[in-house]
Amino acid sequence: MPEMITWDYGINQVKISMSYPLRWVNSYVLQDSSGGVAIIDPGPRNSITEKEWEKALEYLGYTLHDVSEVFVTHHHPDHYGLAGWFQSQSDCLVYMSQRAYDESLMMWGEDSVINTELMLWLRQHGLPEKWTGQMEQHLLDFLPQVSPAPDITIVKGESHLELGGLSWLVIETGGHAPGHLSLYNRDFGLMMCGDAVLPQISPNVSLIPGSDPEPLNTFMNSLLKFNNVEVKQAFPGHRNPFSTFHKRIEDLLAHHEQRLLEIEKLLIQSPQSGYEICATLFGNRLSLHQMRFAMCEALAHLQELVRRDKAQSSSTLNGGIIFTATNKPLGSL
Ligand SMILES: [Zn+2]
Numbered sequence: 364m365p366e367m368i369t370w371d372y373g374i375n376q377v378k379i380s381m382s383y384p385l386r387w388v389n390s391y392v393l394q395d396s397s398g399g400v401a402i403i404d405p406g407p408r409n410s411i412t413e414k415e416w417e418k419a420l421e422y423l424g425y426t427l428h429d430v431s432e433v434f435v436t437h438h439h440p441d442h443y444g445l446a447g448w449f450q451s452q453s454d455c456l457v458y459m460s461q462r463a464y465d466e467s468l469m470m471w472g473e474d475s476v477i478n479t480e481l482m483l484w485l486r487q488h489g490l491p492e493k494w495t496g497q498m499e500q501h502l503l504d505f506l507p508q509v510s511p512a513p514d515i516t517i518v519k520g521e522s523h524l525e526l527g528g529l530s531w532l533v534i535e536t537g538g539h540a541p542g543h544l545s546l547y548n549r550d551f552g553l554m555m556c557g558d559a560v561l562p563q564i565s566p567n568v569s570l571i572p573g574s575d576p577e578p579l580n581t582f583m584n585s586l587l588k589f590n591n592v593e594v595k596q597a598f599p600g601h602r603n604p605f606s607t608f609h610k611r612i613e614d615l616l617a618h619h620e621q622r623l624l625e626i627e628k629l630l631i632q633s634p635q636s637g638y639e640i641c642a643t644l645f646g647n648r649l650s651l652h653q654m655r656f657a658m659c660e661a662l663a664h665l666q667e668l669v670r671r672d673k674a675q676s677s678s679t680l681n682g683g684i685i686f687t688a689t690n691k692p693l694g695s696l
């Protein structure tokens with residue numbers, strides 16, 4: 364049975380297993396007075412998580428058939444994965460934003476070419492063959508975690524939704540994932556924030572070909588949207604619920620500004636590829652999965668420096684891409 368914690372207002376946190384280093388994703392089960400069950404972010408699909416759900420629902424006095432709604436904050440497999448499986452069990456509604464749905468098609472749709480595109484693009488940015496050679500298969504391995512794809516009921520940002528007997532304002536942000544939806548309950552100051560804001564972990568911000576071309580700028584601007592609401596308790600996608608939501612946003616913004624400065628300094632020393640910057644920031648003793656996130660995050664920062672006119676990218680003779688600082692070192696001509 365997965366670890367479960369019951370919070371106020373009938374919110375049940377269910378820790379669904381996932382791979383290292385995150386270890387678990389938080390799903391939230393909300394029960395309304397009419398006997399319906401809503402699940403926020405069901406987790407990745409595999410034989411272990413299916414069993415965890417059967418046990419968790421049984422513990423709460425329900426079966427899979429009682430699930431009437433699944434709300435998906437964003438299209439990443441650790442959140443969206445089991446949505447289609449739940450729908451195949453109980454014919455439940457699956458809520459998601461249009462943008463998140465489009466991203467899910469780009470990543471896992473029948474016509475998806477992202478596996479090859481991402482591999483070629485990371486190679487251009489200097490990622491060695493040791494990683495690129497396994498990249499296509501690595502991405503294909505995610506397919507079982509997100510199959511079958513559900514039929515989606517589109518939810519828009521700024522709309523209102525009733526779930527689990529509570530009224531929620533839908534807040535759409537980007538940067539970690541395009542079309543990410545958080546749910547805010549004004550009556551009690553509750554925020555279901557998925558991976559938009561996480562305690563302890565800085566949500567990954569990835570530049571990916573064909574997706575948001577300015578993800579870090581989007582991420583930082585998106586966080587400002589949360590300034591308009593008062594949050595007493597935040598329920599994140601990873602780690603544990605926390606009450607310091609607004610302080611956490613300040614810290615995340617400061618972290619990214621600091622990292623941008625760090626990278627600019629490295630570029631002022633010498634022009635570098637995305638991989639060289641990535642290896643300096645994150646090391647290169649990473650698993651393939653970690654390396655993909657590290658590369659795409661380093662490139663999101665480099666792209667933001669380009670957007671701010673702090674850096675420029677140019678092609679090398681062998682078809683690679685290299686970044687150069689706009690500002691020269693002090694004392695040089
Ligand atoms: Zn995510």
Ligand SMILES: [Zn+2]
Binds near residue numbers: 388
């Ligand atoms: Zn996640």
